Amino acid sequence: xxxxxxxxxxxxxxERFLHKKREKPEAFKRRLDLxxxxxxxxxxxxxxxxxxxxxxxxKYIELHGNRYGKDIGYDAGEVRSILSSHAILVAGICxxxxxxxxxxxxxxxxxxxxxxxxRRNVSLGAELGAGYFLVVPGAVGRxxxxxxxxxxxxxxxxxxxxxxxxxxxxxxAVEPIRSAEVSFCHTVGDAIAYxxxxxHPGVKHINGDVYHMLAGxxxxxxxxxxxxxxxxNLHVADSNRRALGEGCFDLDTLxxxxxxxxxxxxxxxxxxEPLGPGGDPYPAMFGKPDPEMLDRMVExxxxxxxxxxxxxxxxx
Numbered sequence: 045x046x047x048x049x050x051x052x053x054x055x056x057x058x059e060r061f062l063h064k065k066r067e068k069p070e071a072f073k074r075r076l077d078l079x080x081x082x083x084x085x086x087x088x089x090x091x092x093x094x095x096x097x098x099x100x101x102x103k104y105i106e107l108h109g110n111r112y113g114k115d116i117g118y119d120a121g122e123v124r125s126i127l128s129s130h131a132i133l134v135a136g137i138c139x140x141x142x143x144x145x146x147x148x149x150x151x152x153x154x155x156x157x158x159x160x161x162x163r164r165n166v167s168l169g170a171e172l173g174a175g176y177f178l179v180v181p182g183a184v185g186r187x188x189x190x191x192x193x194x195x196x197x198x199x200x201x202x203x204x205x206x207x208x209x210x211x212x213x214x215x216x217a218v219e220p221i222r223s224a225e226v227s228f229c230h231t232v233g234d235a236i237a238y239x240x241x242x243x244h245p246g247v248k249h250i251n252g253d254v255y256h257m258l259a260g261x262x263x264x265x266x267x268x269x270x271x272x273x274x275x276x277n278l279h280v281a282d283s284n285r286r287a288l289g290e291g292c293f294d295l296d297t298l299x300x301x302x303x304x305x306x307x308x309x310x311x312x313x314x315x316x317e318p319l320g321p322g323g324d325p326y327p328a329m330f331g332k333p334d335p336e337m338l339d340r341m342v343e344x345x346x347x348x349x350x351x352x353x354x355x356x357x358x359x360x
Contacts, residue, residue, distance in 0.1 A: 053263045054297045061300035062359060072303060072357060078349060079135040079313040081279060083108035085338060086331040090123065094130040096339060100346040104135040106277070106315050107172070108329065111164035120171035127172075135313045136176035136217070136277055137169040140329070146183035148198035148228075150190055155201045162205050170212035175311050176276050177209065178251045179216050181229045181238055189227045199241045209246025217251035217276055222259035231260045232267045236274070253279035253317065254298065264294075265301035272305050280349070281318040287341045288316065289348035299356045316345045 047055065065072055080102050085093050097105060105127065111117030127134065141147065145158040166177050181198040202216075209216045220235045229238055235250050250271050254264055261267040268275065280298075282291030302308070318341055 074308045079104035079315040081106040081317040086333040088333045098130040109137045109139045109165040134172040134174045139178045141180040143183045147201045148182045148194035176215045176217045206244040216247040217249045219251040222256040249276045250274045251277045265297045268301040279317040287344040
C-alpha cells in the first residue's frame, strides 16, 4: 500500500536517523535535556513544584516570567535558594505576552509595557543563569488581526530593546503560536521571517511548541529540521495538549528529528507544557492547582518521554 504523505516524511526522517546513527554513533551518547514549564502549575509554591520535578528526574525548569511590575514576581535570591535545594537549574524564562504588554499594539503605552516587562524578566533570567527568554511577537488571547501594521510594530518594538539580550547573555527565542490564540507568527517559517526582520544578534532563535505545530505545520519532524540550530527550546504535550502518552502524537519521529539536528547538545531543552485543550490557556497561570493531578501529569510525561527516547535509540 502506498504510504500517506506524513508516513513518507516519517520514513525519510527514520532513514536519515539510522544512517547518522551508523555513521556517527558518538553523536547519540548524550541524551536530550528535559525541563518543565512551571507557569502551568498555577499558584503553587515554587518549592512544591521543584520537589515534584526533582522526584521525576527533571533537572531543569523554565520559570514563569512573572515580574509583571517592579513589586511583583520572583525574587532571584529566594528562587536560587529553592532550586538549589532540589538540584534544579533554570533553563530559561517563559515570557508571557497578553493584550496588556503586546509588542505589536497600536497603543504606545502598551508597547512600553512590553519593553518594561522584557527588561524586568530578562534581568531575572540573567540573575538565575537562564539561557533563553521566550518572546511572542503578538498578544496571546488576541487572535483577531489588529491592523496591517502589527508585524512591523512588533519588529520595531523588539529591536528597540534587543540589546538587553546581548548585554545579559540570554538568547531571545521567538515562539510561533496557532492562529486560534494569536493574530500572526503561526509557523516556523513565520518565526524565521520575524527573526530576519528584527535583524539583531540577540534575536536569532526559536521556541517551538508541538501543540501549535500540529495546527500550523505540514509535518512536525520536518518543521524541527527546518529550525535546525535556531531551535533552543521545544514545548511538548500530546495531541490533546495533555500529558505525553495520553493522545496520539508521534513522539518517536519527533525524537529522531531532534537527534538529527544535534538537539542533544548542551543548552537545548525539551520542556513539557501540557495545558489541556481549549483556547487561551493564560487564565490558568494564577489558578489553584490540583497537586495529585500535577504529580500524575509530570510522572507520566517524564516516564513516557524517556521510555520512547530509549526505544528510538535502540533502533539499528
